Amino acid sequence: MSVGIDDISFATSNFYLDLKSLADVQQIEADKYYLGIGQEKMGMVSLDEDVVTMAANAALPIVEKIDRQSISTVLFATETGIDQSKAAGIFVHGLLELPARCRVVELKQACYSATGALQMACALVARNPQQKVLVLASDIARYDLDSSGEATQGCGAVAMLISANPRLVEIEPESGHYTEDVMDFWRPNYRSTALVDGKYSTKIYLKALKQAWSHYHEVSGVEFDQLDYVCYHLPFSRMAEKAQLQLAKFSKSSADSAALLARIEPTLHYNRILGNSYTASMYIGLNSLLDNADQDLSGRRIGFFSYGSGCVAEFFSGRIVPGYKAHLHSEQHARMLAEREELDYNAYLRFYHATHPIDGGDHQFEPKTRGHFRLAGISQHKRIYSAR
Numbered sequence: 295m296s297v298g299i300d301d302i303s304f305a306t307s308n309f310y311l312d313l314k315s316l317a318d319v320q321q322i323e324a325d326k327y328y329l330g331i332g333q334e335k336m337g338m339v340s341l342d343e344d345v346v347t348m349a350a351n352a353a354l355p356i357v358e359k360i361d362r363q364s365i366s367t368v369l370f371a372t373e374t375g376i377d378q379s380k381a382a383g384i385f386v387h388g389l390l391e392l393p394a395r396c397r398v399v400e401l402k403q404a405c406y407s408a409t410g411a412l413q414m415a416c417a418l419v420a421r422n423p424q425q426k427v428l429v430l431a432s433d434i435a436r437y438d439l440d441s442s443g444e445a446t447q448g449c450g451a452v453a454m455l456i457s458a459n460p461r462l463v464e465i466e467p468e469s470g471h472y473t474e475d476v477m478d479f480w481r482p483n484y485r486s487t488a489l490v491d492g493k494y495s496t497k498i499y500l501k502a503l504k505q506a507w508s509h510y511h512e513v514s515g516v517e518f519d520q521l522d523y524v525c526y527h528l529p530f531s532r533m534a535e536k537a538q539l540q541l542a543k544f545s546k547s548s549a550d551s552a553a554l555l556a557r558i559e560p561t562l563h564y565n566r567i568l569g570n571s572y573t574a575s576m577y578i579g580l581n582s583l584l585d586n587a588d589q590d591l592s593g594r595r596i597g598f599f600s601y602g603s604g605c606v607a608e609f610f611s612g613r614i615v616p617g618y619k620a621h622l623h624s625e626q627h628a629r630m631l632a633e634r635e636e637l638d639y640n641a642y643l644r645f646y647h648a649t650h651p652i653d654g655g656d657h658q659f660e661p662k663t664r665g666h667f668r669l670a671g672i673s674q675h676k677r678i679y680s681a682r
Contacts, residue, residue: 295423297416298460298612301359303623304452304578305351306568307337308663309635311642313445319639327445332531332562336569337449338637338645339434340662342669345374346385346679348451349432350667355623356428356455357390365455366425367418368398369411371573373481374433375400376677383430389667389679392428404479405527406602407431408452408573409610415456416465423458430454433572436487439646443490446530448569452577461621462584462614463596469610470510472502479603486649495603496533502607503537503599504544510609511545518545521597521611523557523583528565528575534558537599560587567631576600584614585624592616633664 312335313327327333339348349370357365370383381400401407408431415427432451437443478495481488510516518541526534535555541547542554549557561579563586565571571578576598584591591614601607637645650672651657658671670680 295458296460296464297419297458298456298465299454299463300426300457300460301356301455301621302452302462302577302581302584303352303355304450304564304574304581304627305348305630305665306450306571307339307343307348307634308665309338309340309637309645310335310567311338311637311639315639315642316445330532331445332535333445333566333569335567336445336447338447338642339449340645341648341650342659342661343663343665344376344669345372345432345434345451346376346382346389346677347663347665347667347669348449349382349430349453350386350389351665352432352451353386353390353428353430353453354666355626356453357392360426360455362391363393364426365392365428366396366422367415367427368392368396369401369415369427369429370398371401371407371411371429371431372433373402373404373407373572375402382432385677385679386430389681403606404602404604405529405572405575406600406606406608408577409598409600409608412454412456412465413469413608419456419458427456428453429456431573431577433574435570435572437490438487442492443488446570448571450568450571450574450578452574452581454577460615462618463580463612464615465612466514466610468510468514468516469608470506470508470513472505472509472607474498474502474605476605478605490603496536498603498605499527499533499601500537500540502601502605503541503609506599506607506609507541507545510611514611516595516611518542518547519549520595521557522591522594523561523587524597524599525561525576525579525583526558526599527601528562528579529570531562531565534562564627564631581627584618584622585627590619592618
């Protein structure tokens with residue numbers, strides 16, 4: 295019996311800023327962003343969009359096709375939590391009308407926790423193959439204006455249904471792990487934006503990659519050149535290129551640079567136009583690969599490197615199941631991205647500075663998103679969600 299990803303879908307906000315608009319204000323060439331970090335656009339949420347609405351919108355196409363009673367667990371991975379006590383997944387559980395006989399837990403470890411959720415989900419299914427687990431990863435990346443991280447902002451959510459005998463990706467049991475207590479990126483409770491030491495974080499990312507790969511290689515025996523494609527955590531798209539070339543050199547790959555980069559190119563399409571989505575980014579990369587690869591991926595082995603600052607990292611692999619194309623949501627993803635609205639720079643600033651009220655009063659939010667679910671308001675410190 296195999297265990298893995300039976301279905302996958304992603305969602306993002308209804309709005310974006312083209313990084314050319316940011317470059318024009320900063321009086322620099324847009325290629326600093328388009329080529330320098332590999333980013334073209336960044337998603338921006340309106341007041342009626344958040345990690346709950348994006349996660350619910352990502353999951354809806356999945357749960358509409360199955361018996362919802364079969365979902366026994368919801369695992370919600372995020373570093374953009376909306377409550378210090380209540381799991382964001384419980385709001386999603388209600389919006390999706392999932393069964394009461396269901397456990398819901400929120401997981402946090404920077405950008406890594408979706409992988410922890412995936413591995414926990416696989417273990418739960420292996421223990422009881424009749425159950426299905428819904429894994430959600432949803433985040434909004436925000437940095438200070440005029441900081442080095444501003445252009446890497448973004449948002450997105452991914453939903454994955456984990457089951458026995460999956461239709462998309464069989465997750466292989468071996469994985470390599472690495473943890474080190476460092477301060478490369480963090481956000482204290484009293485801050486709404488993250489703090490990051492960019493050069494140090496890149497250094498730690500690459501160190502963790504080599505350590506996690508070494509452990510994975512030791513326990514699996516898989517050689518780097520046996521990986522047909524690799525999905526990396528994507529703080530910005532150019533990071534995947536650095537990682538791929540570094541890991542190839544470290545593992546003494548025989549492939550040339552062009553071939554190495556071809557193994558990651560299809561994973562980057564969505565990240566370039568969404569920006570960083572933290573916990574969701576690597577799995578949106580998987581969605582990008584499944585939707586955009588120009589060849590049949592059936593039977594191909596995919597490597598995955600998940601990194602969360604602070605830091606925890608994991609390298610693992612999976613195989614694409616023959617017939618996977620029949621179960622993708624490619625057209626829906628393309629339509630969602632095409633329908634997004636572009637913001638000019640002044641509108642971007644208004645979105646950036648807009649905050650949810652904290653006075654405990656009754657507040658309703660103007661409908662802006664075209665997503666199925668929205669944050670309708672906040673009343674007496676309670677978030678109120680609605681469906682179209």
